[in-house]
Amino acid sequence: MNDASLVKSVCMDADEIERSVTRIAHQILEANKGAENLALVGIVTRGDLLAKMLAHKIQEIEGVDVPLGKLDISFYRDDFATHFAPEVHSTDISFDIDGKTVVLVDDVLYTGRTIRAALDALMDIGRPAAVQLAVLVDRGHRELPIRADFVGKNVPSASDENVRLFLEEVDGISAVEILEIEPGKRAGSAPIKNNGGE
Amino acid sequence: MAFNHKHLIDITEYSADDIMTILETAKNFKQVNERRIKKVPTLKGFTVVNMFNEPSTRTRSSFEIAEKRLSADSLNFGGSSTATVKGESLVDTVKTLCSYKIDCIVVRDRWAGVPRKIADVSGVSVIDAGDGKHQHPTQALLDLYSIWEEKGDLAGLHVGVVGDIAHSRVCGSLIPALKIMGCEVTVVAPPTLLPARPDILGADHVTSNLDEALPELDVVYMLRIQRERFEGAPYPNLREYNLLYGLTEQRDKLLKPDACVCHPGPINRGVELDSFMADHPKRSIILDQVYAGVLVRMAALYLLLGGSNDGIDA
Numbered sequence A: 001m002n003d004a005s006l007v008k009s010v011c012m013d014a015d016e017i018e019r020s021v022t023r024i025a026h027q028i029l030e031a032n033k034g035a036e037n038l039a040l041v042g043i044v045t046r047g048d049l050l051a052k053m054l055a056h057k058i059q060e061i062e063g064v065d066v067p068l069g070k071l072d073i074s075f076y077r078d079d080f081a082t083h084f085a086p087e088v089h090s091t092d093i094s095f096d097i098d099g100k101t102v103v104l105v106d107d108v109l110y111t112g113r114t115i116r117a118a119l120d121a122l123m124d125i126g127r128p129a130a131v132q133l134a135v136l137v138d139r140g141h142r143e144l145p146i147r148a149d150f151v152g153k154n155v156p157s158a159s160d161e162n163v164r165l166f167l168e169e170v171d172g173i174s175a176v177e178i179l180e181i182e183p184g185k186r187a188g189s190a191p192i193k194n195n196g197g198e
Numbered sequence B: 001m002a003f004n005h006k007h008l009i010d011i012t013e014y015s016a017d018d019i020m021t022i023l024e025t026a027k028n029f030k031q032v033n034e035r036r037i038k039k040v041p042t043l044k045g046f047t048v049v050n051m052f053n054e055p056s057t058r059t060r061s062s063f064e065i066a067e068k069r070l071s072a073d074s075l076n077f078g079g080s081s082t083a084t085v086k087g088e089s090l091v092d093t094v095k096t097l098c099s100y101k102i103d104c105i106v107v108r109d110r111w112a113g114v115p116r117k118i119a120d121v122s123g124v125s126v127i128d129a130g131d132g133k134h135q136h137p138t139q140a141l142l143d144l145y146s147i148w149e150e151k152g153d154l155a156g157l158h159v160g161v162v163g164d165i166a167h168s169r170v171c172g173s174l175i176p177a178l179k180i181m182g183c184e185v186t187v188v189a190p191p192t193l194l195p196a197r198p199d200i201l202g203a204d205h206v207t208s209n210l211d212e213a214l215p216e217l218d219v220v221y222m223l224r225i226q227r228e229r230f231e232g233a234p235y236p237n238l239r240e241y242n243l244l245y246g247l248t249e250q251r252d253k254l255l256k257p258d259a260c261v262c263h264p265g266p267i268n269r270g271v272e273l274d275s276f277m278a279d280h281p282k283r284s285i286i287l288d289q290v291y292a293g294v295l296v297r298m299a300a301l302y303l304l305l306g307g308s309n310d311g312i313d314a
Helices: A014-031 A047-062 A113-125 B016-028 B058-069 B090-098 B115-121 B137-151 B169-180 B209-218 B238-245 B248-256 B285-307
Strands: A007-012 A039-042 A066-071 A101-109 A131-138 A152-154 A161-166 A175-178 B046-054 B073-077 B104-109 B125-131 B158-162 B184-188 B206-209 B219-222 B261-263
Touching: A007 A014, A007 A152, A014 A066, A014 A131, A014 A152, A014 A175, A039 A047, A039 A113, A039 B137, A047 A066, A047 A101, A047 A131, A066 A113, A101 A161, A101 B104, A113 A131, A131 A161, B016 B104, B016 B137, B016 B169, B016 B261, B016 B285, B046 B058, B058 B104, B058 B137, B058 B285, B090 B115, B104 B115, B104 B285, B115 B125, B115 B248, B125 B137, B125 B285, B137 B169, B137 B219, B137 B261, B137 B285, B158 B169, B158 B209, B169 B184, B184 B209, B219 B285, B261 B285
Parallel strands: A039 A066, A039 A101, A101 A131, A131 A152, B046 B073, B046 B104, B104 B125, B158 B184, B158 B219, B184 B206, B219 B261
Antiparallel strands: A007 A175, A161 A175
């Protein structure tokens, strides 16, 4: 990420992320009494990588390969009309989610709007028996009645800050950082539309 | 990704990056079209008017399907049911429609330039669904998409466009689009079916000998003989056309082993394309083109109506 915004602090390093993922994997297995009927669905573009890490952990702990999918929520966002057409990534859920306990995985839980969109997207794909939510970081500031079932770390943050996960696989380094938002940009993943086309 | 267009009227206004963005977005719409609930709420609250002032089957139906699968409300309008037959001018008709607070007009018209005029007076997004002998940009995009899916890449491919170049609006968008994407283009047509200045479209080679051109081609794009647009007789009869310019079973052996065959439809079987080639399980990607029509039209609507997304960090 060549982000020009200022790094204010690092709130999780690579080891902490690793330990959190391990703990969440154990909690998911404990809450669901094993890996049977379980499926992991990560929200692109960071949640899918976390879901993959969780799937590896669950494999190590239980010796079971849980079905793993990724979900793009571009078509379900609530800010399409007011902001912009977000870049579309691929959704890849190659198994039947009907009747499964689907654990949605995302990196940072903030307003809850991404999760609302992900739930709608999931319901259009099938009818899971239950949906649970696992996030690495909960930074507060919810705008919808949504909460996570499994949380890596609670990170109190201000709304003019951005909390971002970097992962070695794509960013060359693993960390959760608190960044200062540049003026004119919005926290989270949806900056204000640059109104150049109208 | 910085897609910054409001209209899709002239394909030459689009860069290779813009076109790739449309193709990539179209590809990601596949999963929506292949699941049980083939609909997303993205364009909820948007109203799209399909203004077809000329007959159309696949373009019109695929636009309508694309709009419905994106949850847009669509209004079908045009032909003899409109006020134009009562003498209303095009501009007045468009302004009337715009008073309903619509967001997009998809227009097909027998006159070139109508989509641009509508864009100038309406203020809403305009998509050209074919204007006269001028352009048909979404057709070119679905062709590019199908070829891209089949071949894995566009740059460096040698594409032959065969047949009625003079009357074809498909060519008006397809040949420039192929050039933008880095393809080599050979036009094959009887001299009577070439435009006065075939070089304007940007083809690298122009020939009237199909048998000489075929062995070089990775993609053979057969155009429909547009009998309804002819004045006079550009060739003696359909049988002679088939013998000289038709993609027949006999010509199969002239093709590269992995060459594929495209056609924008509707096919005149036995004229420009024999059934053997049209239905060839390995070569024909004609039905893939039809499916791609829904995908690229969904992508175009999504990107055009979503507006600018310059400088976002997704």
